Amino acid sequence: MSSELPRTLEQYRHAVRAHELSAEEYLDETRQLIERGDPQVKAFLHLRLDAARSDAQAADPSSPLAGAPIAVKDNIMMAGERCTCGSRILEHYVAPYSATVVQSLLAAGAVVPGKTNLDEFAMGSSTENSAFFPTHNPADLSRVPGGSSGGSTAAVAAGFALGAIGSDTGGSVRQPAAFCGVVGFKPTYGLVSRYGLVAFGSSLDCIGPIARSVRDAALMMNVMAAHDPKDATSVRRSPVDFEAALQPTLAGKRVGIIRELQGLDVQPEIAAAMETTRKAAVKSGASLVDVSLPHILSALPVYYIIAPAECSANLGRFDGVRYGLHEDGRDMTETYSKTRNAGFGTEVKRRILIGAFVLSAGYYDAYYKKASSVRQLITDELDAALQSADVLLTPTTPTTAFRLGAVTDPLEMYKADVFTIPANLAGVPAISFPAGKDAAGLPIGLQLMGPRWSDADILSCANVLFTALGGES
Amino acid sequence: MTTTIGLEIHVQLATQTKMFCGCSTAFGDEPNTHVCPVCLGLPGALPTLNAQAVRLAVRIATALGCTVHEVSEFSRKNYFYPDLPKSYQITQFDHPIATGGSLPIVTEQGARSVRLTRAHIEEDAGKSMHAADITLGGETLVDFNRCGMPLVEIVTEPDMQSSDEAYEFLRNLRRLVRWLGVSSGDMEKGVMRCDVNVSVSPDPAKLGTKVEIKNLNSFRSVKRAVDYEEQRQAQCIADGTPIMMESRHFDEVQGTTTAMRSKEASNDYRYFPEPDLPLLQLDPTELESVRAQIPELPWEMQSRFERDLGLSPYDAALLTEERSTAEFFQQTIALYDNPKKLASYMETEVAKLLNERDKTLTETQLTPATLAGLLTMVESNVISNTASKDVLPLLVDTGTTPTEAVRSLGLEQVSDTSAIEGFAREVIAENVTQVEQFKSGKEAVLGFLVGQLMKKSKGKANPKFAGEILRILLK
Amino acid sequence: MIIDKETLEHVASLARLEITPDEDGSLLGDLERILGYVAQLGSVDTSAIVSKRPAMTELRPDEPGEGLTREAGLGGAPAMRDGFIVVRNVMGGEDE
Numbered sequence A: 001m002s003s004e005l006p007r008t009l010e011q012y013r014h015a016v017r018a019h020e021l022s023a024e025e026y027l028d029e030t031r032q033l034i035e036r037g038d039p040q041v042k043a044f045l046h047l048r049l050d051a052a053r054s055d056a057q058a059a060d061p062s063s064p065l066a067g068a069p070i071a072v073k074d075n076i077m078m079a080g081e082r083c084t085c086g087s088r089i090l091e092h093y094v095a096p097y098s099a100t101v102v103q104s105l106l107a108a109g110a111v112v113p114g115k116t117n118l119d120e121f122a123m124g125s126s127t128e129n130s131a132f133f134p135t136h137n138p139a140d141l142s143r144v145p146g147g148s149s150g151g152s153t154a155a156v157a158a159g160f161a162l163g164a165i166g167s168d169t170g171g172s173v174r175q176p177a178a179f180c181g182v183v184g185f186k187p188t189y190g191l192v193s194r195y196g197l198v199a200f201g202s203s204l205d206c207i208g209p210i211a212r213s214v215r216d217a218a219l220m221m222n223v224m225a226a227h228d229p230k231d232a233t234s235v236r237r238s239p240v241d242f243e244a245a246l247q248p249t250l251a252g253k254r255v256g257i258i259r260e261l262q263g264l265d266v267q268p269e270i271a272a273a274m275e276t277t278r279k280a281a282v283k284s285g286a287s288l289v290d291v292s293l294p295h296i297l298s299a300l301p302v303y304y305i306i307a308p309a310e311c312s313a314n315l316g317r318f319d320g321v322r323y324g325l326h327e328d329g330r331d332m333t334e335t336y337s338k339t340r341n342a343g344f345g346t347e348v349k350r351r352i353l354i355g356a357f358v359l360s361a362g363y364y365d366a367y368y369k370k371a372s373s374v375r376q377l378i379t380d381e382l383d384a385a386l387q388s389a390d391v392l393l394t395p396t397t398p399t400t401a402f403r404l405g406a407v408t409d410p411l412e413m414y415k416a417d418v419f420t421i422p423a424n425l426a427g428v429p430a431i432s433f434p435a436g437k438d439a440a441g442l443p444i445g446l447q448l449m450g451p452r453w454s455d456a457d458i459l460s461c462a463n464v465l466f467t468a469l470g471g472e473s
Numbered sequence B: 001m002t003t004t005i006g007l008e009i010h011v012q013l014a015t016q017t018k019m020f021c022g023c024s025t026a027f028g029d030e031p032n033t034h035v036c037p038v039c040l041g042l043p044g045a046l047p048t049l050n051a052q053a054v055r056l057a058v059r060i061a062t063a064l065g066c067t068v069h070e071v072s073e074f075s076r077k078n079y080f081y082p083d084l085p086k087s088y089q090i091t092q093f094d095h096p097i098a099t100g101g102s103l104p105i106v107t108e109q110g111a112r113s114v115r116l117t118r119a120h121i122e123e124d125a126g127k128s129m130h131a132a133d134i135t136l137g138g139e140t141l142v143d144f145n146r147c148g149m150p151l152v153e154i155v156t157e158p159d160m161q162s163s164d165e166a167y168e169f170l171r172n173l174r175r176l177v178r179w180l181g182v183s184s185g186d187m188e189k190g191v192m193r194c195d196v197n198v199s200v201s202p203d204p205a206k207l208g209t210k211v212e213i214k215n216l217n218s219f220r221s222v223k224r225a226v227d228y229e230e231q232r233q234a235q236c237i238a239d240g241t242p243i244m245m246e247s248r249h250f251d252e253v254q255g256t257t258t259a260m261r262s263k264e265a266s267n268d269y270r271y272f273p274e275p276d277l278p279l280l281q282l283d284p285t286e287l288e289s290v291r292a293q294i295p296e297l298p299w300e301m302q303s304r305f306e307r308d309l310g311l312s313p314y315d316a317a318l319l320t321e322e323r324s325t326a327e328f329f330q331q332t333i334a335l336y337d338n339p340k341k342l343a344s345y346m347e348t349e350v351a352k353l354l355n356e357r358d359k360t361l362t363e364t365q366l367t368p369a370t371l372a373g374l375l376t377m378v379e380s381n382v383i384s385n386t387a388s389k390d391v392l393p394l395l396v397d398t399g400t401t402p403t404e405a406v407r408s409l410g411l412e413q414v415s416d417t418s419a420i421e422g423f424a425r426e427v428i429a430e431n432v433t434q435v436e437q438f439k440s441g442k443e444a445v446l447g448f449l450v451g452q453l454m455k456k457s458k459g460k461a462n463p464k465f466a467g468e469i470l471r472i473l474l475k
Numbered sequence C: 001m002i003i004d005k006e007t008l009e010h011v012a013s014l015a016r017l018e019i020t021p022d023e024d025g026s027l028l029g030d031l032e033r034i035l036g037y038v039a040q041l042g043s044v045d046t047s048a049i050v051s052k053r054p055a056m057t058e059l060r061p062d063e064p065g066e067g068l069t070r071e072a073g074l075g076g077a078p079a080m081r082d083g084f085i086v087v088r089n090v091m092g093g094e095d096e
C-alpha cells in the first residue's frame, strides 16, 4: 500500500473520503516513516503518536483535514503537551492551553503527531540553535534544513506529516521551505491569530502553513485564517476560500522584479531558476515589470533592531518565578540572572542584549526609533511597488542549504535573510515554492510577495508557477 | 522655605474584568484564583483591551477638563519584579489618552486650581507581601489576583504647596471618581494609590530637588509623609547637606521616609510601543456622547447649593460628598422647599439611621417623596418634630408613606385649640407650685408645664400651640 | 566603538543576564559588528516619514472570560505556599 500512499494533503483527503484509506492506516504508515527516518532527520522534539492514532480514529472523514497528520512547531502551545521553544528554560514546560490555530486545526480534523524542532525561540536560520539537537535536511542529511521552523519543514519534506505549521518572523517558514523543497507561506500579518504562539518579534511574527504543494497550503489556510478576539492584531475580514480562489493561469498578472535585488550575490543555479520562472510566468500570461524599492536593502538592519528589541521584552517573562527553569540565587536579581543564563543559549542572549541596548536610554532614538521610521519607509515603497505589480518575484534565499556547522558568524547568518525580511517588516503575504534543484540536487525555493490581504492571489500565482515547474497541482 | 508638591495617582477603574483579560476584578478572594494565561504572562498569551475601562477613563478625563485624544498608544515599560509576570507593564507613554485638565481645591490657604499633566491607562501589577508585612523569613509572597487590574494614572503639575492641599486634592479627586461611577475610590483596598513628589526650596523662585515618596495608600499617609518630608528637606537645607533626587518609602509606624534601595543608578525602563496592541482610536461621536453624559460635578453642585439655596459651605460640602445624597437632596427640595431644614434633617436624623443600619441612602426604602412628605407634615403641624423621629425608621425600612406611617403609629398631632386648652387647664390645676413660680417671673418653668401638657396628650399636642395657650391662661 | 565593556554590563544587568568572563570577549566583538552593521540606518533620511500604525478595530467587552485554576496556571511554579508564589525577599528593591 505504501507505494500508493497519497503524496499531498489534497490526495490524502480524496482517498479518505473515497474510503480507499483510513486516517488510522495513514497514521500507521506515517509512524513507520517517522520511526525509520526521524532518528536521522531529528525533526521532532516530542512525539505523541499514540494520542494521534486515537485522534485519527475519531476523526471525521468529511472534516476539512480528515484526520491528516499536521506537525506543530514547538513554539506554538498545545494543551497538555510540552512547549519547549527549543530552549532549556522551557525544557519541561507543559502548555495549559492551546493556541487558537491549534484549536482550529484540531477542530478541522487534523491530528498532531508531534511538536517539531526549531532554533531556540525561533531565533536562527538553521535549527542549529535548538538547545536540544540540530535537525537535518531530508534532502541531504549533512545539511541544515534551514530555520527557524526547520523541524516542521523537515517533517513535511520527509513524509512525517502531510503538513505543518511554523512561525515566520523574518523568513522562518519560507527559508526552511526553500532549503527542504516544500512550500512555506507567510500570510498577511493579522490574517492568522498569534494567540498561543510564543512571541519573538510580536510586530513581525506570523504563523504559516508548510506543505508539499501550494494547494495544500491553501487548504490549510482555509482552516487557519480567522479573526480571533484573543489577538488584538488579528483583523476581522470576510472569509476567503483559498483553494477555490486558485486560478489556472497568470493571465493579466504583472510580475514585478525588484531592481535593487538584482545585483546581489546569488548562487548561479538560483539565478537560473529565477530566469526559468520568469519565462514560465510569461508563458502563463503574465507580464514582467521592473520595480524599484530604493531602501529595500535597509530591511536587514531594520529587522536586526526591531526584532531583538521586541524579543528583549517578550523573553523577560522567562524569569524562573512562575514556570520553567529556576536557578536559585542569593537575592532576586541573582536568581533572575542565574536562571536566564542557564536557560538561554548564546544566540538568544545575543539578541536580548542587542534589544536591550537599542531600547536603552541614549540609544533609543538612534536605533529603535530610526529603525521604526525606516521600516515605515520600506513599507511605503513596497506598497507603492505593489501598485504597479501584482506580485513580486525574488529568490527565497541567496544559496541552497548549507552544511551543518558551516556558518558560524552570526552576521553572515543574518545577511542570508535579505529576501524574506521585507515581507515581515511590511506585513505583506509571501510564499516560498520549490523551483528546481541545484547541481548538488539541493532544492531551490523562489518567493512571491503581494499586497496585504492578497493572500489568495499570492497562493494562486504561486500555484501556477509551482505546477508549471513540475510541482504537484 | 517653599514646598512644591506634585501627585501621581493610580485609580482603579470600576470594571467587571481586568484591563487586558477576562479575569474578575473581585477583591479579597483566595490568592491566585483570578488568573489566566494573559495576566500570568504565560508564553503565547496576548492582551485585549477592555472597552469599559476605556469608557471610564474617558469619562474621568473629560470631567477633569483634559483634552481627550482621539488616538493614543500603548507602550511597554520594562523592568523585572516578581509581581510583574511579563517583565513589562502595559501603559501609555508618548501618546496618553488625555493631557491637560485641572481639579479645583479649597483649603484654609484659599481656592486653587491644580493643573494636570496627563491621564493615561495602564495595568496594575500583582500584590507582593514582604517580610515586613508578615514573618516570612526573608521571603516575598506574590498574589496575581490584582495583576492586570485596570488603572488610570493621573499626574498633576507641581501646583500644590502644603500637605493640606495635597490632602484636599485627593479628597476631591476621590469624590469625583465616586461621583462619576468611575471607581470605588476605596483606599483601604488599594483602589486609589498615590506617589508624591516633594521639593523644598529656600528660594520661592526656584524649585528644590524632587524627592518621590512611593505607594502611599491613605490620605492620612500622604499628609504625614509630606509633613515629614517637608521638615526633613528643610533640615537638610539648614544643615547644608545635599538633598538627593531619589525615591523614598514611607514608614507608616515611624511616620518617616527612608531612601529605597535601588540596584541601578537610574531606572531605564526602555519604553517602546506595545506591538500587541494597535493604536487606540476613539470615535468622536462617542467622545461627544460621554461629554454630554457628564453630570453636574460635585464642586459645581456644591457652590450652587451655597449660592442658590443659601446653604452653609459645611452643609453644601456634606451633601455633595456622594452623588446619590446630592441628587436625593435635589429631588426632595423640589417637593419640600426648605433647603436649610432639609439639609439639617438629612445630616442629623437621616444620617443617624443610615449609620445605625450601615447603609447608604440608595440602599434604603426612603424616597425623596416620602421624606418631603414627612417634613411637610411637620411643617404643617400634622405631627411634631419629635414624632417625626418615630416615623422616619418606618419610611427607611419599609418604604411606607408618611401618612400611612403616622396613622399606624397614631401620631397625628393635635392642633385643635379646644383640646389643647382642656389639657392646659388640667396641667394648671395639678401643678400649683410651678404655676406660682411662673407667675412670679420664672419664665423657664413654662417649659416644664409644656412638657406636662405633652405627656397628657401622649405627645400629640402641637408644642407651639401648647406653649401659647398655657401663656394665655396663666396671664 | 559603539559598545564597550561597561555598556555591555549595564545592558546585561537591565536584561538580567550574566556575562561570564569567557563570554564577554567574543560577545562584545559580535555585538560591536552587529551594531556597527545596523547603524548604517543613520544615513537614511527619514525626516518625511509619517508612522502609519493601524488602530484597533474592536475592543473586548467587559465580560468574564475563561480563566485558569491556580493549579493549571501556576502548578509548575518553583515554590508556592498557601496559594501564593514564594520568591526571595524583594523588599526595598526596584519600585513597583
Ligand SMILES: [Mg+2]
Residues within 6 Å of the ligand: B091, B122, B153
Ligand atoms: Mg504608572
Ligand SMILES: [Zn+2]
Residues within 6 Å of the ligand: B018, B021, B022, B023, B034, B035, B036, B037, B038, B039, B040, B148, C067
Ligand atoms: Zn487574566
